[in-house]
Amino acid sequence: MVLLDGAPAFACTLVAEACAGRTVVTVEGLGTPEAPHPLQSAFLAEQAGQCGYCLAGILVSAAALLARDPAPTEEAIRAALEPHLCRCGSHGRIIRAVQRAAREIGR
Template identity: 60%
Template sequence: MTGEPLRLTVNGEMRPVAAAPETSLLTVLRNDLGLTGAKYGCGLGECGACAVLVDGRVVRSCTIPVARVAGRSVVTLEGLAREGRPHPVQRAFAEAQAAQCGYCLNGMIVATVALLARDPAPSEVAIRAALARHLCRCGTHVEILAAVRLAVRLTAEAGGTIVRETAS
């Protein structure tokens, strides 16, 4: 890359990135910034393993060029926890034992955070719709749905705080 580095706000912190503008956000997060919560699954934006939040919306980081997120807020799985405590959604997924291999869960956690930011008391239909494009090959669907329901309760108990835009 030539010229000035791109400036990204990732998990509340301004980060200069010396990458070609067309490089995928996933590649920059994992390879340049060392944030490995978003996973490379399909590379086509189909499986959801690479999901992150951009300005509070779920995006597939494997298909979005890094230049498109310059100047915007990016929150990864790592950015959800605060002061050594997991985010209520992360806690819910752990308590509900929603993981089998765990590969899909990071994207599902991010999608759940976005869902609860939009709708703190989603219906079963809304929960299923929010996770519909996130693929789980291990078959932990029942536990994942239980985790989202638990996340609704834990988030309410935590005062409804879903996404924190600034670092601690």
């Protein structure tokens, strides 16, 4: 999952030509070790990641959600993350992490 002009897009099915002249952001582009994105900090604080398989896509989709809705409801968070499957069962912590990041962004 990447952000294509701010919207989540599946990188695995994205044709490279479709990216010409557009802004593409990967999970690595969300923040830095010195200045992590609030989502990255919140995922660490909530221990929301386990194996890491789904995290890149979840973080990118959550970042897109928070960019368009800085105070999403739990239902909106669940809808935005619906395409992602966490096989480790971390869904509760993931939701809490997105809520935590939203609060941080709202400050």
